[in-house]
Amino acid sequence: xxxxxxxxxxxxxxxxxxxxxxxxxxxxxxxxxxxxxxxxxxxxxxxxxxxxxxxxxxxxxxxxxxxxxxxxxxxxxxxxxxxxxxxxxxxxxxxxxxxxxxxxxxxxxxxxxxxxxxx
Amino acid sequence: xxxxxxxxxxxxxxxxxxxxxxxxxxxxxxxxxxxxxxxxxxxxxxxxxxxxxxxxxxxxxxxxxxxxxxxxxxxxxx
Numbered sequence: 001x002x003x004x005x006x007x008x009x010x011x012x013x014x015x016x017x018x019x020x021x022x023x024x025x026x027x028x029x030x031x032x033x034x035x036x037x038x039x040x041x042x043x044x045x046x047x048x049x050x051x052x053x054x055x056x057x058x059x060x061x062x063x064x065x066x067x068x069x070x071x072x073x074x075x076x077x078x079x080x081x082x083x084x085x086x087x088x089x090x091x092x093x094x095x096x097x098x099x100x101x102x103x104x105x106x107x108x109x110x111x112x113x114x115x116x117x118x119x
Numbered sequence: 120x121x122x123x124x125x126x127x128x129x130x131x132x133x134x135x136x137x138x139x140x141x142x143x144x145x146x147x148x149x150x151x152x153x154x155x156x157x158x159x160x161x162x163x164x165x166x167x168x169x170x171x172x173x174x175x176x177x178x179x180x181x182x183x184x185x186x187x188x189x190x191x192x193x194x195x196x197x
Contacts, residue, residue: 068170070180071187083166086190090165 005062013076017104018048021063022073026050033084037073040085044092046101078104120148121184126176133175134159136195149186156193168192 013019020037024030026049029038034050041048053059053072064070067081075082077100082088091097127139134157142152153172160168169190179185 068174068177070173070177081166083169087166087169 001062001065002058005059006066009059009062009066012051014079016047016049017078018046018101019076020048020050020073021053021076022050023052023054024050025052030054031072033071034073037075037085040088044097044101046105077101121179122148126151126153126179126185129179130155130172130175134171138195144187144189149184151185151187152189152191154191154193156195158195158197160192160194161197165192168194 018041020034020041022029022031022034022037024034026038029035029050030052031054038050053063060072063074067074069081069083071084073084075084075088082091082100088097091100123141126141130137130139130153134155136159137155137157139156140154144150144152155172159171163171169192172190172192173180173188176185176188180188
């Protein structure tokens, strides 16, 4: 894994409180699981960024190696790897995710925004 | 493509007490539902439990023998 890629990823995962590596973009997901993840965070109402790595195989490999996680999407909260919605949904149900997000966003209460269906 | 016993072998290689059940989702022997029960999961978060299994499967996931795994991990009673 190149040092450059590693540094790029380290920078990206702290560039926003919630960062999702996926296939496609927030408004045009190109994979069902990426869409599912976008909808999941839309419902929660916290701002998040999606980084498209569909075409970037070296970066996908670097990410898999860094996280011990072979699949996309990959979610980072506050720079910490948090898996995908299979992990986040039980965390949401148990209240663990709410605590994590409140920590990440400095306890600020954000009102859930309306989800706009773009299709 | 990978046979059940080879897939189980990879997991047991990392988690010796693991009880593994495998379901071939597509009939093509590369998309699986895998359930792993092990004492090694005790005290670990769900994400750490999955990382243990993914680590065991890394080679097979990298070389394409396994394309997709839907993973369930269960903490075994010690």
